[in-house]
Amino acid sequence: MLKDQNRPVFAIIGSGWGGSTLARLLDTAKYDVVVLSPDMTFSYTPLLASAACGLFDFSLAAESIRQPGSRVRFVRATVHDIDFASKQLNCTAQDEINSEIKFLFSFDQLVITPGTTVNTFGTPGVHEHAMVMRNAHDALKFRLRLFDQLERASLPCIDDETRNGLLHVIVVGGGPTGLELVAELSDMIRCQLNKIFPHLYENISISVHDVAGSILTSFDEKLAEYGTAKLRARNIEIHTSSHIEKIEAGAIVTKELGRVNAGVVVWATGNKAIPLIEDLKARKTEKGLPRILTTDRLQVTRDDEERTIIEGVYALGDAADVDGATLPTTAEVATQKATYLASMLNGKIAEPEAWSPFQYKQRALVTYLGNHDGVIGGREDWTGASAWLAWRSGTLMWTWSWSRRVKILFTWTMDRLVGRDIVQN
Amino acid sequence: MLKDQNRPVFAIIGSGWGGSTLARLLDTAKYDVVVLSPDMTFSYTPLLASAACGLFDFSLAAESIRQPGSRVRFVRATVHDIDFASKQLNCTAQDEINSEIKFLFSFDQLVITPGTTVNTFGTPGVHEHAMVMRNAHDALKFRLRLFDQLERASLPCIDDETRNGLLHVIVVGGGPTGLELVAELSDMIRCQLNKIFPHLYENISISVHDVAGSILTSFDEKLAEYGTAKLRARNIEIHTSSHIEKIEAGAIVTKELGRVNAGVVVWATGNKAIPLIEDLKARKTEKGLPRILTTDRLQVTRDDEERTIIEGVYALGDAADVDGATLPTTAEVATQKATYLASMLNGKIAEPEAWSPFQYKQRALVTYLGNHDGVIGGREDWTGASAWLAWRSGTLMWTWSWSRRVKILFTWTMDRLVGRDIVQN
Incomplete structure (x- = not known):
């Protein structure tokens, strides 16, 4: 050193x-x-929603800063x-x-x-009672929290109203981070949780709250409308122009709806x-x-x-x-x-004054909507299954090492062959 | 329900x-x-030491009680x-x-x-300052603790004595649980940590303490001696007849040696x-x-x-x-x-009185010693690389689902091809 x-x-x-x-x-x-x-690891942010919903080992969504044989030093x-x-x-x-x-x-x-x-925008209770989705640890915490709620809701002494509250997932923020989590979660409920917790299938619900008048505001209006309609069709409640006043243990309080029970609250806004x-x-x-x-x-x-x-x-x-x-x-x-x-x-040019200036090349914006559907904006607009495929392969290309890509592909293949193995711990 | x-x-x-x-x-x-x-998961105890040392995703060492399509109910x-x-x-x-x-x-x-x-045997500080190795969560906690210590020891402001203390792993208990952890840890240090933390290679040390006069007491004397000699040859300090008086933050206190600095203490006895x-x-x-x-x-x-x-x-x-x-x-x-x-x-026989009585069939006792070596006792005694192979395939047969076996085999194959990918989070 x-x-x-x-x-x-x-x-x-x-x-x-x-x-x-x-x-x-x-x-x-x-x-x-x-x-x-x-942070001693670098999180592949596009993979976090999948990791949170148990698509694969959450550690595949993170890469260590320390790589074998690398001469880069690291100070945590x-x-x-x-x-x-x-x-x-x-x-x-x-x-x-x-x-x-x-x-x-x-x-x-x-x-x-x-x-x-x-950014909590001064909302009381966010740090104490809401989760975030910024790194692989957050993804793991979300998964653990969700399974805690599913187990609690399965206890024989729990009444229906309490059960519905425990299994209500509220995502605050209608941008790509919040919506990809919602999409992956909705896929997981439909394809996996219904087999592991069949007695709770009717009790699980998902809501999205956003202070803006619409969600997916980084896409153009038509794509945003397409996305909103698709999510609503899958029973995801979308509350736009919603003002969160505070977050409590087991609930959020909004100006428009008052107190709403929630078992898991994810803060994905700003x-x-x-x-x-x-x-x-x-x-x-x-x-x-x-x-x-x-x-x-x-x-x-x-x-x-x-x-x-x-x-x-x-x-x-x-x-x-x-x-x-x-x-x-x-x-x-x-x-x-x-x-x-x-x-x-x-x-070889030591003087920055002699460098060619930086120029940003616009790339496509992609968001997964669940159920093999997505929206792509930017250079050209695009929706549907092909957008989902583009999102998946894009996800893979974000990762750096071939061994990691092979591992993720292997996981997806195993999912196809033997069903997704939800990691419950 | x-x-x-x-x-x-x-x-x-x-x-x-x-x-x-x-x-x-x-x-x-x-x-x-x-x-x-x-516990909502069942831990494959023979895989815990590997999981703790990052051989694979720790969740492969645990299986959920709730299996898709199963009619078994679960109450946590x-x-x-x-x-x-x-x-x-x-x-x-x-x-x-x-x-x-x-x-x-x-x-x-x-x-x-x-x-x-x-069983802490009344030793003060075990619950507060020592780790255990009983389920997949413990394996994950051990891995996190070890990497916390490696990162702390890498800080530019840390002196050599502090560094050696941070990187001293003490395992209390010379039975199979403690020794398999020691064996896997010693493999990991030699094969992986030396590439990721080359500046710390000389500072990491492992000790085993046992109150008995020898370790591996469940095996016969010759096998126990073979195991002890093999571990000592790999610079693992073995202290038999060692009486732990208490465990403190960052140290153990023994009757024979007094205060000994330690960054990680694992309690694997009784x-x-x-x-x-x-x-x-x-x-x-x-x-x-x-x-x-x-x-x-x-x-x-x-x-x-x-x-x-x-x-x-x-x-x-x-x-x-x-x-x-x-x-x-x-x-x-x-x-x-x-x-x-x-x-x-x-x-079809409802009355237990008419059942044939239970009879235990003696199976071999196997312990991994690290460096592709092991001891097998019971029906016949056995040491060396073939004992290691038997241990590995036995490990695989302990798991129940074919998909899990394929995943573990895949991990081992990837380890061979591209090197073991230590999971650092």
Whole structure:
């Protein structure tokens, strides 16, 4: 772990799509690459809904930052503050059993890509009583929670009203994250849970709540309507223009409906900046989610009138945007930026001023709707079974290693041959 | 969940080897079979050490009690008391989020097979600071704890002495459970961790402590010596005649060595009776672990002088023994008893008095020693690579479903082809 005198320390804050892609692509002969993140795994976010619904071992939805034989270093810690002048990071490490520990970490070059955190919009009870779906651990927790409720509802002493409450899953947020979970969950209920819990089939229900007037707002109106109709046809209650006042143990309270019993509540709506980004002395976006506003070479600039560049410091992922571009907070953007930056940094041109600027290439937006159906938007609109197939193969291509792809394909094949093996623990 | 008037309610307390085998084999056309257990999965105990060391998805080491299409009912609850007169069970259900709930459960016939619990022998700190290895969740917890320690030890601010303490794994108990974990762990360190954490390879150490004068006491002396020598040759410290005084956060204290730093402590020594069995008004063994003493038809008898039989009540597994037999507390005995009882109960002879009595068939004892080596005792003694192969195929045959066997074989094949994929979350 000693500093290599020949290579500059290249620190990457964050292990999401941006940080992990960059760490994988940066030339470790040229840089001493160090990833700093509280998460020791990188989650394949498009696979989380499947993992949550037991399609396969949840660990296939995550990849370790530490890869056998890799020269990338990893420090499991949260970065609280960056001192650009002394080139030091202020870090805290914390885990389940060891006590909290604080330390400084020196860097030569830096990429800031820590992502965002959950936005509760000030709603009381979200942290205490709702679940999120941001990494593989969340997927596992969702599965455990759901099976806890199914077991509780199976007890001989439970009355019907209590049973219906225990088995009501409420998803707050009608974007792709919430709806893919709803789609996978509805598939699982129809194809697997009806065989394992036949006595509860009539008692399970799913609702989606969104404060906006419609769901799937990132797609165009026609696709959003198609998706809404398809989900409603499968008995999924969709409440648009719904205002959540608070979340309690076993219920949500909305302005429109009052108290609604729920056994599982998933909060899948909106992100906000983490304190590191909020407090950072660098130029940021002025409206919406505060993001670092970089140059078109992804360089971070000082918060002064000249917008002077902080040398050797870059930002990407959800926590950053390119000046004048307003790019979405998607895995696609983070991956493209990381690939661009790695290629520039690995290249022979040392001066970012001489690099070709970053350009985002628009890719299709895909959302699974359950029952082998989906919507695809962006370059061309598309629905139905072929959209589902495109989504599935896309899912597979997101993963990096061939062994992982083979394992996922094997799981899907076994599902076909012998039925999906729901993992109940 | 309503009681079927045509079939008697056949309650099974426990979902271990005994309870799960019986539930799988009993004729559900003849009996309304209900398993009551706090665990909704059955753990393949011979696979736990592999699962703990990341050989495969830990969920492959567990099987759900609820199987698709099965007519067996399941109630996730702990049974605290049995009223033989009114034929009622006193139950408590408890899970992560729902409040505790108490209820009564009526039965017509009953099998008591709840197993045992961890025996701390009054050692302070075991429950707070040591881990156990009894089910698939324990295996997962061990893996998470180990990786927490590896990440903490990788922090740049950690000194060498602290690092060695964090990475010292101590197993208390030199029986098959403890030693198979040690063997798998030593394989994992040598074959995988050295690639993922090369900077820590020299700092990881393993010790075994046992209060007895030797380890592997269930095998004969020659095999035990062979096993001890093999483990020592791989730098595993073996402390026999070691008296653990207490376990603290980050250390154990022994009479012989004083305070010894440890990052992970696994308590794998001895079982004791659960309160249900301790308090049960039935005839029990007089020496050692209190077990229900059944007839050779596995019937439970009253604690009176006549040893009158309690009709329709049977006991098996670790919590029971056959009068005059003194059988070991192994999965093999539990499985053979469950198979016998199912065959008798499914048969045409209603009166247990007319059944042929249960007879235990001695099977080989197998323990893995790591590095493709093992010891086999019992009918014939055996060591080396062929013992390892026998252990592996035996492991596979313990599992019940073909799809699970295919999945485990697939995992082993992938390990061969692309290297073992350690699951780090």
